[in-house]
Amino acid sequence: MKAKVDEKLIEHVADVARLKISEKEKKQFVKELKEILDTFSKLDEVDTKGIDVSLQPVELKNVLREDKAKECLSQEEALSLTQNKKDGYFKGPRAI
Template structure:
């Protein structure tokens, strides 16, 4: 498969990109290089190689969740542009 200007135009449209003619030509070159590299990878003999699912043998290595700073409701609301006694007030964004 080779990338042509029509393919780049379609990809740019899907990605909501506007490309100048010079940029399109560079994209065509770059994408064809990527496809050439993928063809090289397809030449590698992978018979007997297990698929890689996880990068490491570690399972759920998580840090302990520790509260480092506790603030009161009043402190949290102190710099809010709009609030009542307990809550931040925000503009309505969903109309039913």
């Protein structure tokens, strides 16, 4: 599959990824991603009919633990790495 990589697409993807990019970066990424995706689209040649996706390289099983309270970071410690806090909570930007 060949995606049509243009400025509109890159702008949209950057927006979804919460990145602001400059006009210069936009032009640069269009050119570079075109080259990358054109080359990577050769994956289409591989016959994957009937193949299951592999999302990890070794087989993994669910690991469960007992549902018991354990020691964890104190509220004070958890908040110690930011300036943006108020009344024992993280303070974030406004939601709307």
